[in-house]
Amino acid sequence: MTKICSQETKVTKVKLEDMSYDFRRALKFLLTLQPILRSSALRHSIVNMTYIQTVLSTFSFSATTITFCCCLPFGLAILYRLFLHPLSHIPGPFLARITSLHLYTICFLGIECRVLEEYHRRFKAPVLRIAPNAVSISDGAALHPIYVAGGGFPKAARYENFKVGGHDTIFSSRDTAYRDLRAKAVAPLFAMSRVRAAGCESGIMRQCVTRFVERLQVEKARAIESSPKAAKVDVLGLTYRLMMDSVTGYLFNHVYGALEEQPVPSKPAEASISVDSKPNKMSALPFVFAIVEAGRFSLLPNWLFSTVNVIASRLFPDQEFHSSLDRVHEFAEKVTNEADPTTDDSYQSRLLAAGVLKPETVIQCMAVMFAGTDSTAVKLVTIIFHLVQNPGIQKRLEKELHEFDEDPGTDPQSIPYLRAVVKEGLRLGMANPARFSRTTPPGGFEIQGIHIPGGTDVGLAPYTLHHNPEVFPGPFEFHPERWLDENKDEKRRPGRASREMERDLVPFSVGLRTCIARNFATHELFVATKALVESGVLQGASTCTKTIELEEYFNVGIKDHKLEVQWYP
Secondary structure, three states, X not given: OHHHHHHHXXXXXXXXXXXXXXXXXXXXXXXXXXXXXXXXXXXXXXHHHHHHHHHHHHHHHHHHHHHHHHHHHHHHXXXXXXXXXXXXXXXXXXXXXXXXXXXXXXXXXXXXHHHHHHHHHHHOOOEEEEEOOEEEEOOHHHHHHHHHHHHOOOEOHHHHHHOEOOEOOXXXXXXXXXXXXXXXXXXXXXXXXXXXXXXXXXXXXXXXXXXXXXXXXHHHHHHHHHOOOEEEEEHHHHHHHHHHHHHHHHHHOOOOOHHHOXXXXXXXXXXXXXXXXXXXXXOOHHHHHHHHHHHHHOOOOHHHHHHHHHHHHHHOOOHHHHHHHHHHHHXXXXXXXXXXXXXXXXXXXXXXXOOOOHHHHHHHHHHHHHHHHHHHHHHHHHHHHHHHHOHHHHHHHHHHHHHHOOOOXXXXXXXXXXXXXHHHHHHHOOOOOOOOOEEOOOOOEEEOOEEEOOOOEEEEOHHHHHOOOXXXXXXXXXXXXXXXXXXXXXXXXXXXXXXXXXXXXXXXXXXXXXOOOHHHHHHHHHHHHHHHHHHOOOOOEEEOOOOOOEEOOOOOEEHHHOOEEEEOO
């Protein structure tokens, strides 16, 4: 027992000695630090650390201040736009009054026209603020001061985004002198007498329409043969083919050959077959659709539009588009190189004779190929769609055409009911449904007692005008009778409303900047509609959708880029 205690005491003694040794080492270390602790350098370091802590303790306050300072300009801008801006007295949705992003978004989504039309109705405002510095007008009385009087207001910056290959075109140019030189050079080609001659039996327009009807009959027969249930044909694709051939044949004296491009054979489907679907589309169609789709971004500032275009082309390369673009450019270049300004009387020859260089002439030819094809194709397919949906209208038109056929020299535009059908098609088939944007002059202008200051982006949209129930009762109905003098029912009021209808029908815009090819496009609609009804090819057909679903860009698109009708065997 004693032995064990002595051992424990020994262990404890050793530990105490170790601890005293460690203490002595620590004390010695502290004594060596004494001069350092008394030095001024350390005192400054401590002071500096205290300063840093003070700064850090106030950083949260500074961050709040910085955030406030950053937000303050935006807040002031919002207050200015809501209450102090020259347009602050004009009603409009809250977001539209403070930022252009609202307008950019509905434009990108392809719903700009219907949204703005709804806002006009909701706010009960003929003058509507749709962006901080942009106004939409629904009163047709504003057409004359904005687009006609004194040559109209200048085009807005939006049109800079419609250049082709970096060049201005007759359509996109905001420079009046630039446009006038080129428009005046080609204007004689669109004289009504010349257009009527093209629609006669031996004219290029009539020849293309005849091939179009024949092609539709072939596609119809092929679809019926291949499908035991429902034979579908994309009539939109065929109308694009017709317009491409007709425009190029008439203006360039060279037919593109779209109606001769043969469809890729398809395997019969169990239920139905769609002829002229994606694998069979016209070679120039991706080029046309690319320009239509670019309208999603057409309201962006030009620098941003160009940036988006470059980024999109790099991130989403489209070989189909580039092949189509090459094909169209090759055709335009060919007709330009073969043109002789001294002997030819064609679109490209007239431009060259006016001093326009060949590279730009190629671009102008490509631009008119797009404009003449897209706009008229959409209008014609709208007429076809509604004739198929309304067999009674088709039957009445067929009867009237039969009566007038006794005189082979009859001008189609003189046939009353045909004229009413085409007008109604022009009202509903808007190739350009969005606002024709203009910039108000420095002094501004006044409409319905509302002053709109200078420098404002202002415009009227065909979609809004054509669907105004005060002018066109039952605006979404296809009702040709509203255009007939004999009609006195509730669909059309006599007198003032009739004049308003004529005034507000603007399928080609109005004024000096109206579409230079409107005579050609309108007459082709008469010739093609007449030929379709007389052929009987649409009899027994039905539409595959209840309505035409539009994508409301600047140049209208039809959903999925097709519109089918079907026949049941």
